Amino acid sequence: xxxxxxxxxxxxxxxxxxxxxxxxxxxxxxxxxxxxxxxxxxxxxxxxxxxxxxxxxxxxxxxxxxxxxxxxxxxxxxxxxxxxxxxxxxxxxxxxxxxxxxxxxxxxxxxxxxxxxxxxxxxxxxxxxxxxxxxxxxxxxxxxxxxxxxxxxxxxxxxxxxxxxxxxxxxxxxxxxxxxxxxxxxxxxxxxxxxxxxxxxxxxxxxxxxxxxxxxxxxxxxxxxxxxxxxxxxxxxxxxxxxxxxxxxxxxxxxxxxxxxxxxxxxxxxxxxxxxxxxxxxxxxxxxxxxxxxxxxxxxxxxxxxxxxxxxxxxxxxxxxxxxxxxxxxxxxxxxxxxxxxxxxxxxxxxxx
Amino acid sequence: xxxxxxxxxxxxxxxxxxxxxxxxxxxxxxxxxxxxxxxxxxxxxxxxxxxxxxxxxxxxxxxxxxxxxxxxxxxxxxxxxxxxxxxxxxxxxxxxxxxxxxxxxxxxxxxxxxxxxxxxxxxxxxxxxxxxxxxxxxxxxxxxxxxxxxxxxxxxxxxxxxxxxxxxxxxxxxxxxxxxxxxxxxxxxxxxxxxxxxxxxxxxxxxxxxxxxxxxxxxxxxxxxxxxxxxxxxxxxxxxxxxxxxxxxxxxxxxxxxxxxxxxxxxxxxxxxxxxxxxxxxxxxxxxxxxxxxxxxxxxxxxxxxxxxxxxxxxxxxxxxxxxxxxxxxxxxxxxxxxxxxxxxxxxxxxxxxxxxxxxxxxxxxxxxxxxxxxxxxxxxxxxxxxxxxxxxxxxxxxxxxxxxxxxxxxxxxxxxxxxxxxxxxxxxxxxxxxxxxxxxxxxxxxxxxxxxxxxxxxxxxxxxxxxxxxxxxxxxxxxxxxxxxxxxxxxxxxxxxxxxxxxxxxxxxxxxxxxxxxxxxxxxxxxxxxxxxxxxx
Numbered sequence: 018x019x020x021x022x023x024x025x026x027x028x029x030x031x032x033x034x035x036x037x038x039x040x041x042x043x044x045x046x047x048x049x050x051x052x053x054x055x056x057x058x059x060x061x062x063x064x065x066x067x068x069x070x071x072x073x074x075x076x077x078x079x080x081x082x083x084x085x086x087x088x089x090x091x092x093x094x095x096x097x098x099x100x101x102x103x104x105x106x107x108x109x110x111x112x113x114x115x116x117x118x119x120x121x122x123x124x125x126x127x128x129x130x131x132x133x134x135x136x137x138x139x140x141x142x143x144x145x146x147x148x149x150x151x152x153x154x155x156x157x158x159x160x161x162x163x164x165x166x167x168x169x170x171x172x173x174x175x176x177x178x179x180x181x182x183x184x185x186x187x188x189x190x191x192x193x194x195x196x197x198x199x200x201x202x203x204x205x206x207x208x209x210x211x212x213x214x215x216x217x218x219x220x221x222x223x224x225x226x227x228x229x230x231x232x233x234x235x236x237x238x239x240x241x242x243x244x245x246x247x248x249x250x251x252x253x254x255x256x257x258x259x260x261x262x263x264x265x266x267x268x269x270x271x272x273x274x275x276x277x278x279x280x281x282x283x284x285x286x287x288x289x290x291x292x293x294x295x296x297x298x299x300x301x302x303x304x305x306x307x308x309x310x311x312x313x314x315x316x317x318x319x320x321x322x323x324x325x326x327x328x329x330x331x332x333x334x335x336x337x338x339x340x341x342x343x344x345x346x347x348x349x350x351x352x353x354x355x356x357x358x359x360x361x362x363x364x365x366x367x368x369x370x
Numbered sequence: 371x372x373x374x375x376x377x378x379x380x381x382x383x384x385x386x387x388x389x390x391x392x393x394x395x396x397x398x399x400x401x402x403x404x405x406x407x408x409x410x411x412x413x414x415x416x417x418x419x420x421x422x423x424x425x426x427x428x429x430x431x432x433x434x435x436x437x438x439x440x441x442x443x444x445x446x447x448x449x450x451x452x453x454x455x456x457x458x459x460x461x462x463x464x465x466x467x468x469x470x471x472x473x474x475x476x477x478x479x480x481x482x483x484x485x486x487x488x489x490x491x492x493x494x495x496x497x498x499x500x501x502x503x504x505x506x507x508x509x510x511x512x513x514x515x516x517x518x519x520x521x522x523x524x525x526x527x528x529x530x531x532x533x534x535x536x537x538x539x540x541x542x543x544x545x546x547x548x549x550x551x552x553x554x555x556x557x558x559x560x561x562x563x564x565x566x567x568x569x570x571x572x573x574x575x576x577x578x579x580x581x582x583x584x585x586x587x588x589x590x591x592x593x594x595x596x597x598x599x600x601x602x603x604x605x606x607x608x609x610x611x612x613x614x615x616x617x618x619x620x621x622x623x624x625x626x627x628x629x630x631x632x633x634x635x636x637x638x639x640x641x642x643x644x645x646x647x648x649x650x651x652x653x654x655x656x657x658x659x660x661x662x663x664x665x666x667x668x669x670x671x672x673x674x675x676x677x678x679x680x681x682x683x684x685x686x687x688x689x690x691x692x693x694x695x696x697x698x699x700x701x702x703x704x705x706x707x708x709x710x711x712x713x714x715x716x717x718x719x720x721x722x723x724x725x726x727x728x729x730x731x732x733x734x735x736x737x738x739x740x741x742x743x744x745x746x747x748x749x750x751x752x753x754x755x756x757x758x759x760x761x762x763x764x765x766x767x768x769x770x771x772x773x774x775x776x777x778x779x780x781x782x783x784x785x786x787x788x789x790x791x792x793x794x795x796x797x798x799x800x801x802x803x804x805x806x807x808x809x810x811x812x813x814x815x816x817x818x819x820x821x822x823x824x825x826x827x828x829x830x831x832x833x834x835x836x837x838x839x840x841x842x843x844x845x846x847x848x849x850x851x852x853x854x855x856x857x858x859x860x861x862x863x864x865x866x867x868x869x870x871x872x873x874x875x876x877x878x879x880x881x882x883x884x885x886x887x888x889x890x891x892x893x894x895x896x897x898x899x900x901x902x903x904x905x906x907x908x
Contacts, residue, residue: 157437158445158458268384277458279382280450280802283519284830288385323444330438 022098022116023123023149025315025338030125030149034118035098037066039125049100051127052111053078053192066093068102070110070138073221074192089138105129106140107295108193109227115143123147124309130294131301132164136200136227137193140297142308149315149338150306153296155324159277161298164201167291172203174270174289175248179207184245184267188287191215191252193295194272196222198250199230208247210235212260215250256287274298306333373401374409374471375504381520390520394528403555404472410558411550412516413525415630421481422489424452424513430490434497435459447850450802453509457502466501475550478511519800523771533559538573538770546570547632568619571626572652572698572706573770577760577777587783590741597741597761597778604710604764605736605744607756608779609693610668610865610880611658612675616640616692617699618647625657638680639690643726650702651720654768655694655733663728665693665755668880669868694721695733695760698768706768710776713768733760751782757865758782784863784881785905787897788888790856792818794840797825805840805852806833808884810862812875814899818856821875821902822864827884836887859891860884867905875899877906 024031029041029048037047044061051057053067053074060079067075069086076084087093089112092101097119102112107128114125124145133139161167171187178185189195195215202209209232211219216234223229235244244264255261256269271287274294282290296319297305306314306328313334316325321337328335380393398406411417432442437459449455469477477496481489493512500508510516523537526544530537543558547569580588580596588596597603614633617624623644625634634641637657647653659666659674666688674684697717698706705713717732724730736759738744748759758781766776789810797806807825811818828836836858843855863885870878 156445156448157435157441158449158455160458278449278802279454280798280800282382283800284804286385289383320444320448323441327438327441 021147022118022121023125023147032098032116035095035100035116037095037098037100038062039114040127047095049114050075051105051114051125052108054108054128057127066100068110068112070222070225070227071112072110073225074110074218077217077221089141103141103143104138106131106133106137109137109196109222110225111137113141113143115145121146123149124311125149126151126305128153128295129297129305131297131305132161134164134197134201134295136196137295140305142305145309146312147315148306148309148311148313149317150302151296152302152316152319152321152324154274154294154298155302155316155320157299159274159294159298160300161274161277161292161294167293168201168203171198171201171270171291172206174268175202176206178268179246182245184249184264185247186249186251186261186264186267186269187272187291188251188253188256188269189272189293191218194293195219195250195252196227196229197293197295198272199232202230202248204230206248208233208243210239210244210247210249212249212251212255214252214254303328371467371469371471371474371500371504371507373397374405375501375507377409378507378518379503381518387524390524391528391531394520394525395532398528398532402470402472404550405470406555407550407553407558408471408475410525410529410544411548412511413518413520414522414544415516416549417516418475418478418511419482420512421478422493422512426486426489427456427493427509427513428452430493431456431459434461434494436461443849447796448803450796450798452513454506456509457506460497460502460505463498463501465499466504467499472550474508475511535559541573541770542570545573545630546626568622569617569624569632571615571617571624571630572704572768574613574615574628574654575696575769575777576772577779578772578774580761580778580780588780590745593745593761593780594741600738600741600744602764603761604714605738606695606733606760606762607736607751607754608758608760608781609656609658609665609733610755610757611656611665611671611693614655614657614692615698616644616653616655616694618644618651619649619702621649636674636680637690637692639685639729640692643724643730646725647720648701650699652697652699653692653694653717653720654696654698655692657690657692659688660691660728661689667755667866667868669866669870669878691729691731693731693733696768708767709764710762710766710768711764748780748782784865784885785867786861786863786885787812787902788859788891788895789822789862790818790893790896791836791854791858791860792820792856793851794836794854795851801833804833805837808836808860810860810882811856812897812899812902814875819875819899821873821877821899822862822879822882824860824862824882824884827863828887832887856893859888859893859896861886861888867902869906875902877903 022032022034028038028043028045030039037049038045039049040051040057041048042059046063048062048065050065050067053071058075063083065082065084067086069088072086087102089102089104092099099117101115103115105111105113105127107130111127113127116123122145124143126149128151129140131140175185187198189198191214199209211232211234213234216232219229219232268288270289270291271285272291272293274292274296275281276290276292314328315336315338317338325335325337377397381390384390432439435442445459446452446455497505526537526540530540546567580593613628615626623634623641624632625637627633659671670688674680674688677684694717697713700716721730721732736747738747751758758779761778761780763776789812791808792811793809794805795807797804809820809823811820839858840852840854844852845855846853862882864879864882866880868878869876
């Protein structure tokens with residue numbers, strides 16, 4: 018049997034024929050990046066390849082890197098291996114990476130979400146022989162409600178808070194959820210204010226040509242009474258900080274797929290937990306894997322063991338693979354890591370009210 | 371049941387006490403009286419009798435969810451709550467039902483004499499007519515405890531606001547063995563006398579710990595600074611038994627445990643002395659195993675708790691007596707508002723008239739003149755088979771619930787050993803999907819022998835770190851249990867230690883818990899089984 022086109026190494030997913038890695042976590046020469054989240058786009062590689070829409074965010078987050086970007090459907094050839102990107106629907110600029118060599122097709126999903134969120138280019142299934150998939154929410158207890166319903170809840174909650182004269186603070190990661198929330202809020206209710214960390218990402222995306230709804234960065238000059246009528250978009254790192262307490266009285270809502278479970282919701286101790294994820298739910302995962310028509314699916318992160326077993330039982334050829342990507346098991350760490358980054362920024366720029 | 375489902379959802383949707391009270395008040399204001407009583411019963415731990423056993427419910431839930439049974443089990447371990455797991459796994463329905471909480475509970479109770487097939491039909495139909503939130507609370511009714519993150523205090527506060535009756539009075543009125551089928555809302559809000567329900571206990575008064583953390587023991591000087599003049603206080607040993615309220619009214623006797631379980635039948639040794647008390651007497655004390663006038667360690671008493679039939683052997687091996695320390699009702703009068711000293715002297719009078727002084731014992735007051743003296747007396751606690759010392763202000767009234775101020779417990783430092791974590795299991799509720807339940811081991815030669823399980827003692831941040839470690843250092847998985855690479859060392863505190871034939875280590879601990887994470891200790895330096903058994907001789 019010929020050597021597989023992609024292999025799992027201690028640096029990341031490696032294509033020996035094309036001499037490049039996908040989302041490697043240790044420094045390499047050539048890295049193809051699915052999306053700009055910190056657990057996929059690491060610092061220290063010589064050359065990066067990613068989607069156009071990841072460009073500014075990656076430059077903002079990783080500094081002066083050697084970055085080549087391409088569009089969805091475009092192909093780059095390395096040593097005879099064709100590399101092309103397809104939308105993953107996870108966050109703006111997120112891509113599945115399709116690799117083809119001598120008629121063998123592999124697809125690396127990165128992180129993905131099957132529902133159209135109105136801001137990320139919607140997920141597209143790609144036919145392949147081998148599919149490397151995440152399964153962050155690969156348990157049947159995770160099923161998302163349609164986004165319309167979710168944002169009705171969020172907008173109603175904001176409206177009621179405004180009527181009651183209390184501030185509304187909605188918490189989600191600065192790349193992905195923040196923009197998804199922003200684009201789906203009912204701006205007739207009021208203005209959208211942003212924490213500096215989120216606004217920096219928004220600015221990067223706007224430089225990239227993404228049309229985002231208007232936002233106002235919270236600065237020392239912001240007037241508390243005005244801010245209280247609007248909605249404040251804040252990153253998880255802001256929860257419980259003096260920055261946040263200054264807006265009191267407030268109601269704060271936390272947006273995450275983990276909010277689907279009461280236990281996780283109670284641990285977070287948010288006033289409201291909104292079930293919002295940039296990952297596919299159980300049905301999304303199963304249908305996405307099915308749509309690839311793949312011979313073999315490799316599960317990288319999430320509830321890999323049970324999801325693999327289930328897929329094998331219903332007739333797929335599934336294997337469990339260990340990687341360092343975030344997922345169920347790493348949730349706490351990723352959170353901590355991102356929060357550290359964000360807190361560092363926050364203190365640097367002194368953007369407190 | 372919509373209102374009840376909404377109540378649950380709304381309580382979950384806020385983290386603020388005032389909001390929760392508002393939500394509860396709103397519920398009381400909008401539902402029929404019978405629903406109010408059912409809700410009160412559920413929120414105070416009086417759930418309807420289980421009519422379908424949990425295994426069958428699970429089995430039918432797997433069928434209704436259309437997934438393999440193992441995946442259902444895995445899901446349960448992730449969710450950490452059976453009722454919630456079932457409601458998440460069943461297909462969404464569009465329908466919903468207009469039956470009230472009272473009607474649903476009546477249906478559940480009516481299952482008692484149905485066949486298994488009838489029960490199944492009823493259950494599958496019921497699931498199909500409920501939306502997911504209703505289904506969740508419905509499953510809770512069928513299966514589980516109502517631990518919902520709302521204390522009974524909050525419920526009582528809301529009820530007090532709605533009815534205009536003071537909270538302590540309400541707390542008292544919802545004590546005892548009532549069920550919503552035989553206690554109406556009207557009865558609850560009417561002015562009551564003790565004769566309404568002769569079995570009804572008073573709410574227990576609970577002491578506050580002087581020692582709030584295990585980091586450092588409080589000294590006599592700390593106690594003096596906090597409590598003032600020693601003259602104003604009485605001291606007695608803190609006995610390690612079962613807290614109980616003993617009632618003699620209308621010729622009948624009742625023994626209530628602190629968990630509001632009626633335990634009269636479990637302690638036949640106490641019956642003669644209680645029968646001999648004057649009607650209208652309520653005592654508060656501790657039930658312990660005694661031999662030759664000396665209390666025995668708690669584990670001796672433990673052998674008879676939970677037994678349905680008290681065999682002769684048990685009664686001989688573990689005879690009980692009670693150490694009484696308070697009198698709440700005297701000659702039919704509620705005397706809780708009198709001072710500690712007055713109640714004490716009435717109690718002493720009752721005891722001196724009793725023909726059963728071996729069983730009806732008094733918690734004798736400790737003679738002391740200064741906090742320093744008491745501190746040194748406290749050192750004898752373990753020899754006295756006591757957990758430490760109780761301090762009660764001589765002017766204290768008998769209050770409701772855990773209150774700071776007049777009753778304090780000054781416990782001795784726990785015994786402790788450094789142990790290695792070797793197994794972990796996921797927790798429930800707030801701790802669902804996190805590894806929070808650990809098994810610890812000590813060295814026996816070059817082997818690690820498990821000797822205790824502990825669930826509490828770490829902060830949330832520490833739990834996250836331990837969880838992170840466990841997920842990356844799992845050696846084997848047995849169902850929900852993971853064997854963890856032995857590496858992390860913790861200091862385990864416990865109140866007592868006894869020989870046990872049921873445990874591999876040959877010992878059983880009382881109240882094991884994590885005192886702290888010993889980052890500084892490599893696993894090789896954890897304690898040995900020898901050092902642990904050495905405590906047995908002390």
